[in-house]
Amino acid sequence: MRIIAVLILVVPGVIAAYGIKLMRDALFNELTAVFLHIGLQFFIGFILFAAGIGFIGGFIVHRDRKRQAVKKQIHANKR
Template sequence: MVRLVAVLIIFIPGVIAAIGIKLMRDTLFDDFHPIFFHTGIQFTVGLILFLAGLAFLGGFIIHRDRKNQKVKKSKLKENR
């Protein structure tokens, strides 16, 4: 059950990032969706969705690796 929840946590931001890529691609190929008022808005929303999904996935991986002690601490944190 726990693994299923973890897969869903990873799957949903991946889908959001994929939707962002699709919106940006559609803007470049002049496939305009009527929900957006301008192609620039469509591209910006796609970029935001892509970056948000990518940031969540990256943060999840970093958090998991730090929890499992697979990432070394940086020298900047040791000097403080």
């Protein structure tokens, strides 16, 4: 069961890492052959990065809520 959880986290991690690579290459003006414009490459890289990190974060929050490890937030300004 743990190997499935690791695989679920590794794939979005690789996608996020590739997104970082695309953004870095765009900043240093190295165009990948697939993209037609540096701006498009940076945008796709950002989307991949955000999607990968968002999936990993959502997976962790879902797992913690399932195990009841997340406590409810108490608002200080509540009257």
